[in-house]
Amino acid sequence: MTKIVVAVKYVPDATADRTFSADNTVDRVGVDGLLSELDEYAVEQALQIIEAGEGEVTVLTVGPEQAADAVRKALQMGAHAGVHVQDDAIHGSDAFATSLVLAKAIEKLDYDLVVFGMASTDAGMGVVPTLVAERLGLPAVTFASEITVEGDTVTIRRDGDVATQDIEASGKLVLSVTDQTGEARYPSFKGIMAAKKKDVQQWTLADLDVDAGSVGLDAAWTKVESFEPRPPRTAGEIVTDEGDGGAKLVEFLASKKFV
Numbered sequence: 507m508t509k510i511v512v513a514v515k516y517v518p519d520a521t522a523d524r525t526f527s528a529d530n531t532v533d534r535v536g537v538d539g540l541l542s543e544l545d546e547y548a549v550e551q552a553l554q555i556i557e558a559g560e561g562e563v564t565v566l567t568v569g570p571e572q573a574a575d576a577v578r579k580a581l582q583m584g585a586h587a588g589v590h591v592q593d594d595a596i597h598g599s600d601a602f603a604t605s606l607v608l609a610k611a612i613e614k615l616d617y618d619l620v621v622f623g624m625a626s627t628d629a630g631m632g633v634v635p636t637l638v639a640e641r642l643g644l645p646a647v648t649f650a651s652e653i654t655v656e657g658d659t660v661t662i663r664r665d666g667d668v669a670t671q672d673i674e675a676s677g678k679l680v681l682s683v684t685d686q687t688g689e690a691r692y693p694s695f696k697g698i699m700a701a702k703k704k705d706v707q708q709w710t711l712a713d714l715d716v717d718a719g720s721v722g723l724d725a726a727w728t729k730v731e732s733f734e735p736r737p738p739r740t741a742g743e744i745v746t747d748e749g750d751g752g753a754k755l756v757e758f759l760a761s762k763k764f765v
């Protein structure tokens with residue numbers, strides 16, 4: 507029986523209007539959000555692992571009230587239970603603080619394997635899985651494009667720019683998966699109905715024994731000082747070919763130092 511925790515992030519919808527709040531933090535409340543698409547692959551892989559044997563998948567999110575939507579979507583896909591860590595003090599947390607809250611929550615759960623997406627689709631740092639592994643003192647096998655599980659041994663393929671690595675680890679471990687692992691399933695009607703009855707635990711920082719002073723904007727190592735909307739794209743320069751198009755093109759590229 508394999509017990510898997512999948513960390514899923516609720517992110518602002520990239521196709522909707524996204525903005526910052528008055529304190530220069532990402533507005534996560536006043537915008538439409540959803541389960542980070544890259545985390546759907548993590549849920550999918552966790553479900554495939556337990557479907558090949560037996561086990562349970564618990565999805566874990568740290569985020570505002572609306573982040574419950576991300577948990578619900580994962581439950582509709584087939585995850586068994588959810589945990590939502592929500593606390594006003596978490597607002598403005600950086601990757602270090604997020605990893606602290608996630609690690610403390612994971613410690614409270616019974617698990618064999620922790621699965622992450624490769625990166626969130628908003629901040630996209632791709633660091634949280636490794637930070638959490640460090641905090642938990644576990645091996646991290648990250649950016650898996652293929653996963654094989656035999657007993658308590660996980661073997662992954664990691665595709666780099668110049669080499670493909672086969673990496674193996676055993677025992678409790680942290681795994682992050684890429685979008686190359688295979689399509690994530692859509693929730694079925696049965697899955698949507700079943701999700702309504704699944705258990706979602708609500709935890710605060712106090713439940714995790716995390717000091718509010720170690721998370722949030724004041725504890726963040728970096729802060730956004732200011733921001734301004736990017737100017738709209740201007741019309742490009744049209745080069746009319748009057749027999750000298752090639753020369754004009756080279757002139758243009760040279761002026762931009764491309765050649």
Ligand SMILES: Cc1cc2nc3c(=O)[nH]c(=O)nc-3n(C[C@H](O)[C@H](O)[C@H](O)COP(=O)(O)OP(=O)(O)OC[C@H]3O[C@@H](n4cnc5c(N)ncnc54)[C@H](O)[C@@H]3O)c2cc1C
Nearest residue numbers: 513514531532568598601623625626629630631632633634
């Ligand atoms: C409520 C809240 C408010 C925040 N406010 C701000 C803000 O205003 N400004 C700001 O710059 N940062 C803020 N953060 C932190 C930021 O959004 C990221 O969570 C943090 O920087 C992690 O970096 P990342 O998203 O690049 O993660 P990555 O390292 O790219 O994520 C990798 C994987 O880690 C997991 N993961 C990451 N975050 C979470 C999460 N929250 N819950 C569950 N799984 C997760 C997912 O599996 C994801 O695929 C906030 C975080 C939270 C929870």
